[in-house]
Amino acid sequence: xxxxxxxxxxxxxxxxxxxxxxxxxxxxxxxxxxxxxxxxxxxxxxxxxxxxxxxxxxxxxxxxxxxxxxxxxxxxxxxxxxxxxxxxxxxxxxxxxxxxxxxxxxxxxxxxxxxxxxxxxxxxxxxxxxxxxxxxxxxxxxxxxxxxxxxxxxxxxxxxxxxxxxxxxxxxxxxxxxxxxxxxxxxxxxxxxxxxxxxxxxxxxxxxxxxxxxxxxxxxxx
Numbered sequence: 001x002x003x004x005x006x007x008x009x010x011x012x013x014x015x016x017x018x019x020x021x022x023x024x025x026x027x028x029x030x031x032x033x034x035x036x037x038x039x040x041x042x043x044x045x046x047x048x049x050x051x052x053x054x055x056x057x058x059x060x061x062x063x064x065x066x067x068x069x070x071x072x073x074x075x076x077x078x079x080x081x082x083x084x085x086x087x088x089x090x091x092x093x094x095x096x097x098x099x100x101x102x103x104x105x106x107x108x109x110x111x112x113x114x115x116x117x118x119x120x121x122x123x124x125x126x127x128x129x130x131x132x133x134x135x136x137x138x139x140x141x142x143x144x145x146x147x148x149x150x151x152x153x154x155x156x157x158x159x160x161x162x163x164x165x166x167x168x169x170x171x172x173x174x175x176x177x178x179x180x181x182x183x184x185x186x187x188x189x190x191x192x193x194x195x196x197x198x199x200x201x202x203x204x205x206x207x208x209x210x211x212x213x214x215x216x217x218x219x220x221x222x
Contacts, residue, residue: 001214003043003091006030006076008050008069015123016047016093019194023207025214032075038082042214043089043185046076046096048192051155054110057102062110064154077103089185089213091206092178094153097188101178104161109174111154118151118174123195127151130176130191136167137179137187141209142202149176149191149203156190185213 003025005016010029017027028041038044053068054061056077061068076096080103083090092100098108112118120127126148134144147168157175160166167187168177180186187210193203 001042001211002026002028003045003089003210003214004028004030004036004038004041004079005045005047006032006035006072006079007047008032008072012047012049015192015194016045019197019203019207020045022197022204023211025207025211030075030079032071035075035079038079038088039086041083041088043091043210044079044083046080046090046092046099046188048094048096048153050095051110052095052099052102052108054108057107059107059110064111073099084180084186087184089210090187091185091210092188093194094190094192097178097190098155098157100186100188101157101161101164104164104180106161106164107158109156109158112156112174114154117172118153118156118170120151123150123152123192124199125150127191128170130168130170132168132177133166136165136177137181137185138167138177138189141187141205147202148200149189149193150195151191153190184216185210 020027051066117128129146178188196203
């Protein structure tokens, strides 16, 4: 099984690749200059990184918003749209969740208050809880109710995109997970599960569920 991970900074790929391999998935690096056709992959991971260009959701940039990486936004948008159209499983993480939402017509909060629970730099530390909603795919994976997660993001989902379900929220109301129902696997989380696969049974289960979806997806697409 092979899952693609697009990247701008190669040095950031290690935790994603390690987590995928622990779940039995071979990571495939996707360079922005020469992305492969999405149908050559069994799954797609949208990783963390810089902020999405606010023009993609109809806003002007806030002072705190990163300079846009339009090439990455465009490449990952095409990959995501292709994966969703073909039923290829998708796991979106942090920036990836934000792009997942924008591609579905949603909007973002461009800056959360500095120094809060969503911006804890230690990768394996529990920053806050999220409450997983009953009846969601995420609840089937992690269990409904409260789960501790790490967190290092200054943007978040504002208005969820068309057809998406809010699967988890933080105590302060920040949306922490989205799902697209009806697909083999289309799950987005705002935290970084790749950093805690050895410390968190729930984060490991998320990658294992992604792997199970990859195993089932090829037959479903025939």
